[in-house]
Amino acid sequence: MLGQLPPALQRLHLPLRLKLWDGNHFDLGPSPQVTILVREPQLISQLTHPSLDQLGAAFVEGKLDLEGDIGEAIRVCDELSEALLTDEAEALPQRVSHDKSTDAEAISYHYDVSNAFYQLWLDQDMAYSCAYFREPDNTLDQAQQDKFDHLCRKLRLDAGDYLLDVGCGWGGLSRFAAREYGAKVFGITLSKEQLKLG
Incomplete structure (x- = not known):
């Protein structure tokens, strides 16, 4: 089942442990400092094509949880998100890129109406x-x-x-x-x- 995880997750070397509902776990690097607890088997299929929206919803719904120091969790999750986004970008080469200028233009177009x-x-x-x-x-x-x-x-x-x-x-x-x-x-x-x- 862990073999179904996206390649980006399997290549990471983060101090992160993925722990399943049945007690099995998969370390994404040495000496895990942060643990993502997957509480429902259905979540594994979402991890094969993950999005931050799906993961956020799973956390709010209690399908996954985090253990560890909050500062380290933020750092690790930031690197994890970056890896997942990079993996998506490789799969979808026409992905729209973001930079401060284009994001500011989009925000201005939407919110600076008046x-x-x-x-x-x-x-x-x-x-x-x-x-x-x-x-x-x-x-x-x-x-x-x-x-x-x-x-x-x-x-x-x-x-x-x-x-x-x-x-x-x-x-x-x-x-x-x-x-x-x-x-x-x-x-x-x-x-x-x-x-x-x-």
Whole structure:
């Protein structure tokens, strides 16, 4: 079954262990510091053609988990993602490349229409992602605040913790985490309009 893993995973030399639901494991390098726990057999077939979206969804759904130091996990997962993207790029040579300039143009095209346009239909904090309706009759403003609170609780934020909000949009989550949880927040956006309002 481990032979079904994509070649990029088999070639890696990372301090990473892939541990299966049945206790079997596969080390992707010497002295594993981080372990990815695969909790469901169906996930192995997704790993044969992995995408970060699939892996993120599997983590949220409890199909996989991580063990190890968080700093090391981030470093290893970054290298893992790079390897998977490189493997995909080799399989699909016409893949669109990203650089700061083209990404900034794409962001500007989408978000720099005008803040007034987005204020017509977003909540008071301009959250541009799905809301969390705890009750069916909650307002959009309340549902977005509840989402921010839900995220902060899942992150277990405490006063003085640091939060890096990449793609922070208009800064709603950043402001909420600083105001309600006392977090020290750094938000990043490539949009000039978002930066102007945030």
